[in-house]
């Protein structure tokens with residue numbers, strides 16, 4: 001037998017309070033209308049009718065008070081506003097009761113000035129109804145529910161940069177990630193229950209200090225650890241789970257929003273860092289445009305290149321180029337590759353075979369024909385060997401080449417060396433050794449080189465550094481990089497491989 005405790009019933013009944021309160025409001029409003037029309041002799045309503053209306057208003061007001069009390073037992077409301085609202089509700093009910101008594105035939109005869117008093121009470125009770133209703137609304141929807149949408153409310157205009165259906169042209173140099181991207185998501189999906197007046201789970205998300213403090217179970221996020229962050233965990237729980245956020249039936253977090261929240265946590269959960277100070281992958285760019293953010297391509301590339309200094313790539317992107325022909329794209333797709341535009345209005349592309357175990361020295365030939373348009377070539381975690389060098393060598397517009405975790409060795413460097421515009425080279429986990437150094441130091445345009453987990457010695461490393469003093473060499477592995485690589489799924493559209501070690 002299922003035993004349901006009495007308090008369960010109380011909370012259940014309490015939930016009818018928001019419905020119930022409309023009754024006294026309705027009854028009392030009709031009373032005000034009738035009494036006003038009566039006063040101006042516009043219509044004559046039988047006194048009995050009026051008595052019945054006040055009676056209904058009084059009864060429903062008292063019931064609302066009782067249900068409201070049950071609802072408050074659930075907790076999670078701002079105590080101060082709650083007590084005010086409760087008292088106002090009681091005063092409203094008592095005023096109703098007084099009016100009812102004054103309207104009785106008995107009182108009208110016995111009590112001097114009863115009509116005058118009744119009129120004064122009518123006015124007071126109307127005011128009380130408005131005040132009580134307003135406070136109740138604040139408890140449910142948050143204090144700035146009404147005012148935030150005022151057209152001339154400046155605060156509103158500032159914080160609603162994101163998340164409407166229109167596109168926003170933003171300047172990456174001024175956008176603050178938390179304020180302009182993350183906070184609007186919280187505001188839309190979380191804050192109606194986690195604010196000053198409604199603190200479900202004892203959690204407020206409307207101000208940074210409270211967000212940092214967390215809820216009744218403590219902190220709700222861990223910087224750099226999205227999967228370990230309580231609020232992300234809750235968003236990821238199945239909707240049927242009681243702890244899932246936002247609770248079932250409420251507007252849910254979308255895929256794009258989740259991407260951005262995770263990214264923000266993973267990048268350190270800063271509350272004041274600007275957009276340009278973050279690492280921005282393709283996926284993040286896509287999620288941002290999914291939410292209506294639009295950064296001009298110019299801004300986008302500047303932000304990226306300011307950090308990395310890929311000058312040649314920048315130059316190429318400014319040169320007009322014809323599109324790759326469709327049948328070639330089809331051919332590349334058939335061999336398991338992705339052809340992705342680098343930027344929207346240019347025809348330059350990234351060709352990616354990331355994690356494609358079917359890619360070998362034979363079928364990589366499918367990319368021949370796309371030499372002019374291909375500037376990024378991602379071949380990590382594939383079956384290619386040094387023999388693919390002959391094809392790679394022909395891709396002369398390549399500015400970024402990724403050979404992470406392939407079987408290539410020093411031999412392929414003699415081919416790569418012939419790529420005149422190469423600025424980024426990833427050789428992590430390959431068989432490259434000090435014997436390949438002579439080729440590497442010929443790559444005068446190289447800006448970034450990843451060589452951890454290769455056979456290059458410290459001595460070799462120093463030789464590269466001496467010959468290419470401006471080259472940025474990544475020779476260490478951090479936990480985060482490991483995770484990033486492990487998380488790369490088959491052909492994932494990701495810029496992770498270009499991430500700086502932090």
Ligand code: HEC
Pocket residue numbers: 186189190191192193194200201202203214215216217218220230231234235242243245246247250253
């Ligand atoms: C409709 C109301 C509602 C919305 C919207 C909502 N929550 Fe909650 N939240 C609750 C309730 C109720 C609890 C308490 C449930 C519990 O104790 O498990 C809670 C608890 C939490 C907790 C646990 C706090 C603690 O320490 O116990 C976290 C974290 C949380 N919510 C995050 C979020 C996030 C993030 C969002 C937005 C994506 C969100 N909530 C949206 C009602 C809501």
